[in-house]
Structure formats: structure tokens, C-alpha cells
Amino acid sequence: DIRYEIIYVDDGSRDKSPEVLNDIVEKSHHTKAIFLRRNFGQTAAIQAGIDQATGGIITLMDSDMQNDPHDLPRMKARMEEGFDLVSGWRKDRKDNLRRRIPSQIANALISQVTSVHLHDYGCTLKMYRREMLDHVRLYGEMHRFIPVLADAAGARRDEMVVNHRPRIHGKSKYSLWRTVKVVLDLMTVTFLTRFNTRPMYIFGGFGFIFLGIAALSFLYMIIHAVVTGNLLTTTPAPIFWSVFTIGGVMCILLGLIIEMLMRTYYESQHKGPYTIRRIIDHTDVADTAEVIQP
Numbered sequence: 001d002i003r004y005e006i007i008y009v010d011d012g013s014r015d016k017s018p019e020v021l022n023d024i025v026e027k028s029h030h031t032k033a034i035f036l037r038r039n040f041g042q043t044a045a046i047q048a049g050i051d052q053a054t055g056g057i058i059t060l061m062d063s064d065m066q067n068d069p070h071d072l073p074r075m076k077a078r079m080e081e082g083f084d085l086v087s088g089w090r091k092d093r094k095d096n097l098r099r100r101i102p103s104q105i106a107n108a109l110i111s112q113v114t115s116v117h118l119h120d121y122g123c124t125l126k127m128y129r130r131e132m133l134d135h136v137r138l139y140g141e142m143h144r145f146i147p148v149l150a151d152a153a154g155a156r157r158d159e160m161v162v163n164h165r166p167r168i169h170g171k172s173k174y175s176l177w178r179t180v181k182v183v184l185d186l187m188t189v190t191f192l193t194r195f196n197t198r199p200m201y202i203f204g205g206f207g208f209i210f211l212g213i214a215a216l217s218f219l220y221m222i223i224h225a226v227v228t229g230n231l232l233t234t235t236p237a238p239i240f241w242s243v244f245t246i247g248g249v250m251c252i253l254l255g256l257i258i259e260m261l262m263r264t265y266y267e268s269q270h271k272g273p274y275t276i277r278r279i280i281d282h283t284d285v286a287d288t289a290e291v292i293q294p
Contacts, residue, residue, distance in 0.1 A: 006031045008063070009049045012039035043143040050133050059127045060143075066094065067125040068163035075127045075160065084132045084155040087118055087147055088125035088162035095167075102179045109183070110144075113190055116151045118159055125162055129155075141181055145189045152193040199262060203255030210248030217241040 008024070010017050010033065021033040034048050046060060057079060061067045071088065078086045093100055103122050111117040121144045128150065135153040136146060147157060195202045221237035 003055075004030060005053070005055060007049045007052055008033045009045040010035045011041070011045040012036050041141060043138045043141050046143045047138040050138075053130070056130050057127060058130055058133060060124050062124045064167055065169060066165045066167050067123075068165060071125065071160075071162040072127075075125075075162075078158050078160060079127055079129070081158075082156065083158045084129045085147060085150050085157040086127045087120070087157060087159045088123040089118070089120045089159050090123050090164040091119070091161045092164060093120075094164050106179060106182045110148070110186055113186055114148045114151075114193065116148045116157075118147055118157075120159075121145070121147065123162070140188070141185055142189065144182070145185060148189050148193060197262060199258040200255040203251045203258065207248045207251030207255065210244045210251060214241050214244035214248060217244065 006028075008021050008031065010021060018035060021035075025031050025033050032052065034052055036045065036048060040048075049060075050058060057076065059072060059075070061069070067088070075086045075088070103120075107119060107121050110121050124143070126146070128146070132150045132153060132155045133146075136149045138146070142149070147155075151157060191199075191202070217237045217240035221235065221241060224235050224237065
């Protein structure tokens with residue numbers, strides 16, 4: 001009793017998936033298939049599906065048949081309670097220890113660093129309101145961090161236990177290298193969510209720390225020269241003073257450059273450093289003066 005569409009994204013597969021998808025689309029008016037020119041990765045495939053979606057609620061789901069479609073009505077019921085994001089939690093995960101243990105470590109690390117506490121970031125089965133995803137652009141392998149990016153845009157999130165089935169078809173592309181990439185992506189997401197509108201705080205902060213170390217090195221160099229009575233006495237202090245002075249100045253200048261780049265980014269796309277949930281307007285602009293109350 002609801003309007004829906006199903007979007008399949010073929011990420012450059014080399015098997016018979018295109019033929020199967022052609023048959024599916026021909027037999028159903030509710031389906032759409034997107035064929036990427038080559039394998040761009042899961043994040044790019046997800047972004048392609050989001051870009052083509054037209055619904056007010058968007059659900060992501062893996063095609064390996066481990067997610068259970070029967071969870072969708074329950075997730076939609078949670079959304080109707082006022083949430084912008086409902087995240088799936090594979091509490092009884094049907095994977096081996098080689099996949100579960102690194103995933104648990106990554107989940108704990110991401111939750112601790114970002115302060116967005118979820119049990120299962122790796123579960124693709126998540127449901128979003130469209131307006132939340134309009135503020136999120138995905139690059140690299142950022143798909144697992146969509147809840148963090150949505151939270152930065154002010155999303156109200158919830159998490160629910162979902163079913164998880166053993167994988168009986170296909171082969172997983174998981175490797176331990178993914179854990180390293182999670183850490184690198186976590187650094188990027190942390191910067192984007194905490195310092196995207198104030199990069200000078202982090203670069204300038206490091207700059208002042210370096211300049212402080214340089215000042216201490218210079219002070220030590222002077223004291224050492226007074227005590228020994230010889231300015232030319234061998235000591236590493238001049239090297240520390242030079243390196244940290246240059247590093248501090250470079251960090252501050254880099255912060256200024258990135259500040260200008262961020263302003264160009266926002267203003268060129270007519271974006272603001274905020275998101276609006278809703279507006280209630282009972283004013284008559286023709287008859288009243290405009291008042292801005294911060």
C-alpha cells in the first residue's frame with residue numbers, strides 16, 4: 001500500500017548480472033537498473049543509487065542476500081516515529097571470526113572517535129530520509145560513515161536489531177587492508193565533521209604547539225650558552241628551534257589557505273554552514289519589518 005522503487009546498481013560486474021537485471025526490469029515497473037562502466041567500489045555504487053532515487057525515504061541494502069527484506073517494514077515504522085536515520089545492527093552476525101573481530105574493533109573505534117555510538121557501522125542495511133542524504137556526498141570508501149556525516153547535518157538517528165543470513169552465493173572481497181582504510185577514512189571524516197568550517201583551529205593549534213616547542217628550544221639554547229660560556233657548544237637546540245619555527249609558521253599559513261578554500265567551497269555551491277529541519281512562517285513581509293532574532 002505504499003509507492004516504492006527498487007534500484008539495482010551493477011558495479012562493473014563481469015558475470016551474467018546485466019542479463020539478469022535486464023529481465024528483472026522488463027518484468028517490473030517498480031525497478032530500475034544502473035550499470036557503471038567499470039568497478040568503482042561500493043561507495044561510488046551507493047552514491048550512484050542515491051543520485052537516481054526519487055523517494056522521500058531511501059534504504060541501502062547489499063546484494064549478497066545476507067540482509068533480510070522483511071526488516072524493512074519495521075525500519076519504516078521506526079522512521080515514522082520521527083527519526084531521520086535507522087541503522088541496522090547485525091547482532092547475530094552469520095560471518096566468521098576473521099570478519100567479525102576486525103569489524104567489532106572498527107565499530108568501537110569509530111564510535112569513540114566520532115561520538116556517534118552505533119554497534120554496527122558495517123551493516124549496509126540502513127534507512128534514511130532523503131533530505132539527510134542531500135547534505136552528504138560520498139567519496140573513497142566513506143559509505144560506512146554515512147551515519148556520522150548525517151549526524152553532523154543534524155540527523156535524529158536510531159538503531160535496531162536486524163536479521164542476518166549466512167552467505168551462500170558469491171565471494172566476499174573482504175581483506176585486512178580494509179581495516180587500515182577504515183582508520184584513514186576515520187581521520188578524514190573526523191576532520192570533515194569537526195573542522196570543516198573552522199580548519200584554522202586544527203592547523204593553527206598545531207602551529208602554536210610547534211612555535212611553543214621552538215620557543216622552549218630557543219630558551220634552552222640561550223641558557224645552555226650562558227651556563228657553558230660558549231654559544232658554539234654542540235647542542236641540538238638550534239636544530240629544534242629552526243625546524244619547529246618553520247613547521248609552526250607553515251601550519252598557520254596552511255590553515256589560512258584552507259580557510260579560504262572552505263569559503264570558496266561553500267559560497268560557490270551556495271551552501272551554508274547549517275541545515276534547516278523546518279520553517280514556521282506566520283509573517284506578512286509586505287506589512288511588517290524583517291526582524292532577525294539569533
